[in-house]
Each structure stands twice: as structure tokens, then as C-alpha cells.
Amino acid sequence: MSSDTNDARQPSPVVLQTRGLSKEFRGFRAVSDVDLTVAAGTVHALVGPNGAGKTTLFNLLTGFLEPSSGQILFQGRDITGMQPEQIAHLGVARSFQITSLFDQMSLLEHLELALASPTGLGYRFWQSSKRLGRFRERAMELLEQVGLADRAGQDAGSLAYGQKRALELALALALDPTVLLLDEPTAGMGLEDVDRTIALVKKVSSGRTVVFVDHNMHVVGSLADTVTVLQSGQVLAEGTYEQVRADQRVITAYLGQAG
Amino acid sequence: MSEQLTARADLELAGEPVIPASRPGLRWAMLAVGLLVALALPWFIYPPVAMDIAAWALFAISVDLLLGYTGLLSFGHAAFWGTSAYVTGLIAINAGVPFPLAVLGGALAAMALAVPIGYLSVRRTGIYFAMVTLAFAQMVYFIANQWRSLTGGENGLQGIPKSFFGIEAIETDSFYFYYAALPVILLGVLVAWRAVNSPFGQVLVAIRDNPARARALGYDVERYKIMVFVLSAGLAGLAGGVFSISHGFASLQELAWTTSGKVVLITVLGGIGTLWGGPIGAGLVVVLEDRLASSGFNGVGIITGAIFIVIVLAFRHGIWGTARNGVAAWMRRRRSGAGGS
Structure with a gap:
């Protein structure tokens, strides 16, 4: 399988990475010491109960919030503290959870x-x-x-x-964008639109990396290569959808409540 | 940072929906009428007053560029109008150049002043932006008051000539002067019109309606705000320069906060987010003030203030915005009525 070490590494270089990323709001740690690694070309889901820090993490990744501590690397380059428009020009685009249009x-x-x-x-x-x-x-x-x-x-x-x-x-x-960050792309959609969006994200994800937040497990299951579960601002578990779904901690913390 | 995320259009006034005039034919007709009124004005109104209307109209347009199109309420625009009034006067007195050149110099000085003020103010939004611009304008007022050797202090700058290639009719008769100065005003209006109907203007509206989204699309919101601030200061400067040449003097009144307040009043009265609002508001306020002053009544502020309150309460889109929405609604009704029969 790994006859050539270069080949084994080539398919999944890291495109987006956080190191010890934290964000504090007046003593409340919305994101706490998160090490997130997003492999290039994958579809990566962030899930977790409300208040887990998913949207805060998105705002940190796109420069809308400045981290209290930690680092953000995009294609190996430190983008911590950059302005949203600079990050957008580098190739990280986002959608907003609360519809935000003109x-x-x-x-x-x-x-x-x-x-x-x-x-x-x-x-x-x-x-x-x-x-x-x-x-x-x-x-x-x-x-x-x-x-x-x-x-x-x-x-x-x-x-x-x-x-x-x-x-x-x-x-x-x-x-x-090289990396597409979608904050709850299917929130409030009817079933038909959800399926259309899933198909669309699948289509546009070829040749780029997608990171998305969604509460709909059907969406997460059909799209995500990797799922990171957040709870109280921390990474609780990470793996494929099946792995995460079978994880006992996740079941008690999140899926257990939902189901 | 976090307030930028939540900061949408901060001023309720700025984001109000106004039905756009979409018919190009109607637009050209309105433009023709506007031009005709501008050309005919000194035949019906005492020419110096007509000149005041034109200058205040451009001044109001410069404020609307910020308030109506970008969602920024500047409460210190007298700094640019007044600075240009003085600089224009000084150039006219000392260099003896034709007055449009002096006005241009005044406008450039206003723009130069707007670079640092804009740079330091655009980080704030809403009422804080208004307060910061007011503070800077008060500083300019203070400096002008202290620097007597240059500005004449409380006496103002007297004896500003209307030099224009030695053409005596223009230099001495305010009726002919109006026609020599009107192109300067119209140039300013043209610049404003071009700017709001440009890709730049489109970005401004995006910033007004949703700054966070504009940033996410890659637009450097602060840089755009500084640019429009400087552009607006230049137009205010053109207007202020023409005003001081027309009056033959520049006084501290040009830099006072009441001047900043008056131009905001004119802009909101006429209707924001539409370049027509400024001229309408200017015509109304300047003529009213002139009539009241010449009748010996000295409570002008009470009357204009009362009218302002009534119009803001009754016509939330200003005179022009309300009239336009009314006409559009009437045309829609007529069309649907005709379709039914």
C-alpha cells in the first residue's frame, strides 16, 4: 500500500490547520485549544450541539474574529490575525449561518x-x-x-x-475558493432543497476542500469524509461518519440527546 | 472585531427601501428639467441666493454620498466646506487666478484634510462616526479661530475677488457670475452621479447594506469608506469654494457645527440615497431662510427645525423619496387598473 512514501502523502496534504486555537469572550471560552487539521480535497464536517463553538470557529478561520491564542495556517502559511477580505483573497470563502445578503x-x-x-x-x-x-x-x-x-x-x-x-x-x-466554508448550508431548507444542496456540494467539492457545519445528520452522512465533533469549544471526537457515530462519548454527548 | 460581525447598516435612515426609477426615458426627462431649473434660477430668484442654493445643493449631495449611499452620517462636513472656503479665498486674493482654479485648489485642500480625518473616523460606525467627525470639525474651527494672521479670526477673510479673465460682467454682476460658477457645481454633481452609478457605487451600497458580507466577498470596507469620504470632501470643497467666492468673504460660520447640522438637515429633508434630494432640500431651506431673514424675523432656526421635524415624521424618505414612491405606486395602480379593464 505504501510502496512509495511520497505517493502516500501526496493525496492529502493539509490545507487548513489550527494549533491550540482559543477564543474567549469575557471569561467564556467559546473555542478552547482546538487543533483542527483539514486535509486538502476532502469534505470535512463540524458537528456538535448548540453552543459547541462551531460558528465561532468559522469566524476565527475567516478572520471575522481574532483568536485569544493559537494559530491558523492556510497551506502552511500563518493567517492568524489577517482581515476577512485578505483571507477571502487567499482563497478561503465562507457562507453565513444567518442569511447575509444585500x-x-x-x-x-x-x-x-x-x-x-x-x-x-x-x-x-x-x-x-x-x-x-x-x-x-x-x-x-x-x-x-x-x-x-x-x-x-x-x-x-x-x-x-x-x-x-x-x-x-x-x-x-x-x-x-480553495477552501469553501459553509455555515449550515441546509438550515431551514425543505427536503427537496436539501438533496439538491447535497448534490451541489458534492459537485463543487471536486478540486477543492469543503468545511461545513450542519445539524442535519443525513447531510453530514452523505457528504463528509471526515467529521469533527465539538463540545463546549473542544474537540470531542474525530473520524469518519461511521466511526464518530459509533463513538460512545459522542453518543452520550450529542447523538444520544438527539435520538 | 466582533462588532464588525454584527454591525449591519447602523443608521435606520440609510437602509430604507426606495423604489428605483427604472425608466431611462423618465430619467433623461428629469435630468432635462433639473438642468432647465438650474439655468433659469437666477431669473426668478435673487442671483446670489440662487448661487447659494446651487452651492448648498452640491454640499448636500456630498453628504448624501456618505449618508445615503454608504450609510455614514458625517456631522463634521463643515470642516471641508469651510476649509475650502478659506483656501479658495486665500488663493483668489493672493494668486489672482480665475476663480474656478481657486475653487479647485480649495477642493484639493479639503480632500487632503479628509485623508487623515477619514482614516481615523471610518473605523467607527453609526453615532460614533458622527461624533468623531464632529470632533475633528471642531478642531478645524478652533485652529481657524486661533490662526488670525491667515484667516482673520472672527473678522473672517474679506475682499475675495471674483477674478475671471477680466470679464467685467462676471466679476461684478452676480447674475452673470452665477452662469460662470454653475459649471463648477455641475461638474461636482456629474462626479457624484458617475460615482454612484459606477462599480465603486455598487460596492458602496453593498457596504451600506451588509458590511460583513462585503468583507467576506473580499472587499476592503475601510479603504472604500476612506475613498468615498475623500471624494465627498472634495465635492463639499467645490461647493464651499464657490460659496466663498460668491459672497466675497469666508467666515468662521463656514466651519461651525451649525453648518454641518444644516447640510445634514437639507440632505435628509430632500431625501437620502437619491442625488435629487440635495437640490430639493437646498432650494427649500435656502429660500425659506432668505424669506424669513428679509422679513426681519430672527427665529429662522425655529421654523426650519419645526419643518424638519414634520417632514422627517411625515415623509420618512424625505421629500424626493416620498414623491418618487408615491408616483411609482400611482403608476402601478394605474397599470393594474388598466390590465383589469
Whole structure:
């Protein structure tokens, strides 16, 4: 199996890693000494009961929160303390747990804006906003991908909840990230939309790494290569879905409560 | 950091939905009417007052660029209007250049001043941003008051000439001066219009509506805010420069906090998030103040304050925003009515 050591290592270099990562809010440790290792090209789920620190961890990874202590490495590079926009440019894109859109902009405008972000076009106050039209084709492709093409001209504020979640996903995809962080991508979705999202994440995960938080075990089971279980800000268990599901600590701490 | 995560549009006023005027034909018609009014103004209104309206209109537009399009309430914009008023005056007095050049110099000085002030203020949002900008404006006021040798202190800067290539009609007659200065104002309006209808303007609206999301998309929110702050200061500077040339003097009043307050009042009164609001508010307030002052009534502030309260309470989108929404709703009703019959 390991005739060549190089080959054995090549398939899963570490793309995202935290070392002793902690975040304290006025004495409350939301994330406590977390060592997380995300292998490149995998789909990695973070699960855990409410208040386990999943979203805080996401905010730390994307620069929206500054860690109290510890380090974050992206492709071996220390990104601790970087600003969200810098991390986004490096290739780590996120979606938000609470739907976070520009309510008065059309879907197409959302995606054009996301696609224009790395180009610096946004600074050109002397040019017509029609210039953003050059991203239209790619924007429509992305909308097509998440099943929103027929609503391209609509304002985001007028979308149903599940559709907003889909737009969130399209926005993160528009940045063509190396690592895609999805905070509860299927929260509040109907069954049909959940399955569509699973299929979509499967499709877009080829060639990139996906880290996601979800409470839906069906979603976790069908997507995740690796599952990390968090409890009270700490890593409780890690492994494949089957391993984690069989773990006695996890059953008592989390799955036991749910089932 | 954590407040940035939760900080959405901080000002309730800023994020209000206004139905956009989507018909290009209607837009050109409105533009033509606006231009016609600007050109005809000194025929109906005492020309120096017409000039005041034009200057305050551009000043209000500069504030709207921040308030309506970026969600930042600057309560210290007198710093830029006033600084330019003085610098324009000093250039006009000492260099003897045609007045548009002096105004341009004043605007550049205002922009230079806006770089450090913007850099230090944009980290704050909402009421804190307003307070920081106010504090800086008070500092500028204090410096101007102390630096008598340059500014004339309480006497102000007197005898600013309207030099314009020796054309006597323009230099002495306020009616002709209006037409020489109007292009400077219109240039400012054009810059504002271009900016809000540019990719930059689109990013500003994104920042206004959801700064955290804009950052997640890779936009450096602070840098955009500094840029629009400096741009806005430049427009306020153009307006302030024209104002001081038109009056022939620059006084401390131009730097006072009441001037910052008045321009916010004009902007909100006219309606924010629409470049038309500024001119409408300016026309109303300047004419009203002129009428009240010339009638010998000296409680102008009470009247404008009362009108402000009524309009903010009754028309939450300002005069222009309310009128536009009203027309749009009426057209929708008519269309659906016609479809039914």
C-alpha cells in the first residue's frame, strides 16, 4: 500500500490547520485549544450541539474574529490575525449561518459583485457600473448551478428562505475558493432543497476542500469524509461518519440527546 | 472585531427601501428639467441666493454620498466646506487666478484634510462616526479661530475677488457670475452621479447594506469608506469654494457645527440615497431662510427645525423619496387598473 512514501502523502496534504486555537469572550471560552487539521480535497464536517463553538470557529478561520491564542495556517502559511477580505483573497470563502445578503440588489448584481472582487474593478468610481456586465455570463452559470437562474433579475430580499441559502452558496462559489466554508448550508431548507444542496456540494467539492457545519445528520452522512465533533469549544471526537457515530462519548454527548 | 460581525447598516435612515426609477426615458426627462431649473434660477430668484442654493445643493449631495449611499452620517462636513472656503479665498486674493482654479485648489485642500480625518473616523460606525467627525470639525474651527494672521479670526477673510479673465460682467454682476460658477457645481454633481452609478457605487451600497458580507466577498470596507469620504470632501470643497467666492468673504460660520447640522438637515429633508434630494432640500431651506431673514424675523432656526421635524415624521424618505414612491405606486395602480379593464 505504501510502496512509495511520497505517493502516500501526496493525496492529502493539509490545507487548513489550527494549533491550540482559543477564543474567549469575557471569561467564556467559546473555542478552547482546538487543533483542527483539514486535509486538502476532502469534505470535512463540524458537528456538535448548540453552543459547541462551531460558528465561532468559522469566524476565527475567516478572520471575522481574532483568536485569544493559537494559530491558523492556510497551506502552511500563518493567517492568524489577517482581515476577512485578505483571507477571502487567499482563497478561503465562507457562507453565513444567518442569511447575509444585500436585500436591495438583484441576484445577478450579487454575483457580479462577488466575481468582480478580485479584479479591483470596484475602485473605479469613474466608470459605468455597466462594466460589471462582463461577469454576467459566469454569474448566470453560477445561478444556474444553484437553481436560481430564472430569478436572476429579482431582488434578494424577495427570495424564499431556502433560495437565499442557495444564493449564499453561489456567492461563496463565485470566489472560486480553495477552501469553501459553509455555515449550515441546509438550515431551514425543505427536503427537496436539501438533496439538491447535497448534490451541489458534492459537485463543487471536486478540486477543492469543503468545511461545513450542519445539524442535519443525513447531510453530514452523505457528504463528509471526515467529521469533527465539538463540545463546549473542544474537540470531542474525530473520524469518519461511521466511526464518530459509533463513538460512545459522542453518543452520550450529542447523538444520544438527539435520538 | 466582533462588532464588525454584527454591525449591519447602523443608521435606520440609510437602509430604507426606495423604489428605483427604472425608466431611462423618465430619467433623461428629469435630468432635462433639473438642468432647465438650474439655468433659469437666477431669473426668478435673487442671483446670489440662487448661487447659494446651487452651492448648498452640491454640499448636500456630498453628504448624501456618505449618508445615503454608504450609510455614514458625517456631522463634521463643515470642516471641508469651510476649509475650502478659506483656501479658495486665500488663493483668489493672493494668486489672482480665475476663480474656478481657486475653487479647485480649495477642493484639493479639503480632500487632503479628509485623508487623515477619514482614516481615523471610518473605523467607527453609526453615532460614533458622527461624533468623531464632529470632533475633528471642531478642531478645524478652533485652529481657524486661533490662526488670525491667515484667516482673520472672527473678522473672517474679506475682499475675495471674483477674478475671471477680466470679464467685467462676471466679476461684478452676480447674475452673470452665477452662469460662470454653475459649471463648477455641475461638474461636482456629474462626479457624484458617475460615482454612484459606477462599480465603486455598487460596492458602496453593498457596504451600506451588509458590511460583513462585503468583507467576506473580499472587499476592503475601510479603504472604500476612506475613498468615498475623500471624494465627498472634495465635492463639499467645490461647493464651499464657490460659496466663498460668491459672497466675497469666508467666515468662521463656514466651519461651525451649525453648518454641518444644516447640510445634514437639507440632505435628509430632500431625501437620502437619491442625488435629487440635495437640490430639493437646498432650494427649500435656502429660500425659506432668505424669506424669513428679509422679513426681519430672527427665529429662522425655529421654523426650519419645526419643518424638519414634520417632514422627517411625515415623509420618512424625505421629500424626493416620498414623491418618487408615491408616483411609482400611482403608476402601478394605474397599470393594474388598466390590465383589469
